[in-house]
Amino acid sequence: MAPQRTQSPASPSKTISRRGLMLVLSSPSGAGKTTISRRLLDRDGDLAMSVSVTTRPMRPGEVPGVDYHFIDLELFDRMVEAGELLEYARVFGNCYGTPRGAVEDALASGRDVLFDIDWQGTQQLAQNARDDLVSVFVLPPSGEELERRLHSRAQDSAEVIANRMAKASDEISHWAEYDYVIVNHDVEESVAAVEAILRAERLRRRRQVGLPRFVQTVQAAL
Ligand code: 5GP
Numbered sequence: 001m002a003p004q005r006t007q008s009p010a011s012p013s014k015t016i017s018r019r020g021l022m023l024v025l026s027s028p029s030g031a032g033k034t035t036i037s038r039r040l041l042d043r044d045g046d047l048a049m050s051v052s053v054t055t056r057p058m059r060p061g062e063v064p065g066v067d068y069h070f071i072d073l074e075l076f077d078r079m080v081e082a083g084e085l086l087e088y089a090r091v092f093g094n095c096y097g098t099p100r101g102a103v104e105d106a107l108a109s110g111r112d113v114l115f116d117i118d119w120q121g122t123q124q125l126a127q128n129a130r131d132d133l134v135s136v137f138v139l140p141p142s143g144e145e146l147e148r149r150l151h152s153r154a155q156d157s158a159e160v161i162a163n164r165m166a167k168a169s170d171e172i173s174h175w176a177e178y179d180y181v182i183v184n185h186d187v188e189e190s191v192a193a194v195e196a197i198l199r200a201e202r203l204r205r206r207r208q209v210g211l212p213r214f215v216q217t218v219q220a221a222l
Helices: 033-043 073-081 100-108 119-128 143-151 158-172 187-202 211-220
Strands: 022-026 047-049 085-091 094-099 112-116 133-139 180-183
Touching: 022 033, 022 119, 022 187, 033 047, 033 112, 033 187, 073 085, 073 094, 085 100, 085 119, 094 100, 094 119, 100 112, 119 133, 133 187, 143 158, 180 187
Parallel strands: 022 112, 022 133, 047 112, 133 180
Antiparallel strands: 085 094
């Protein structure tokens, strides 16, 4: 006769689900934010990128629907009117915004969403969704290094680079509004730092939706 197995009941701790969080990475152009974002997304299956809408022209190598949803100003204005954007801003003379639906669905299903948005968008998220927001500012190792990185980007014209240098100091002036600040000396170290932030923030009490019920089951057995 086959030995009988005692079936252990499903662990009550499995009923603790988690609300997703919004992880914002901001920095001046050239500080390494895009590289950090790509590595985080490659390594973390629970993290999804928020794909913004923008009215700026597509750059060589960009993929519609992956890097941005490229739209015209008329559609952008309609989305603003209809309340379809979670936040929006004008950056370098173009309009950018975060479509609301995809983000809200991800959060409700316990997935985390990564945002590459500027300080204006971060301020709006802080006003509208503070509990879900974790914001990280990425600083370059020095001003000289930032300038060198901006010049080594082949994609942009000298005028665009000059414009971004001017904007960099404006963006950096908002560093103190962020929850965490990372100086990007080394990409791997910076990615590890953001992963540590994510790990801790995922464990915040308010994000663990079924926790009170689980604690009751623990106490009931005592
Ligand atoms: P780029 O044109 O180089 O892709 O982005 C320019 C700036 O716009 C970056 O600082 C980027 O973080 C910001 N940005 C991109 N998408 C959004 C968005 O949806 N909202 C806001 N507020 N800023 C964005």
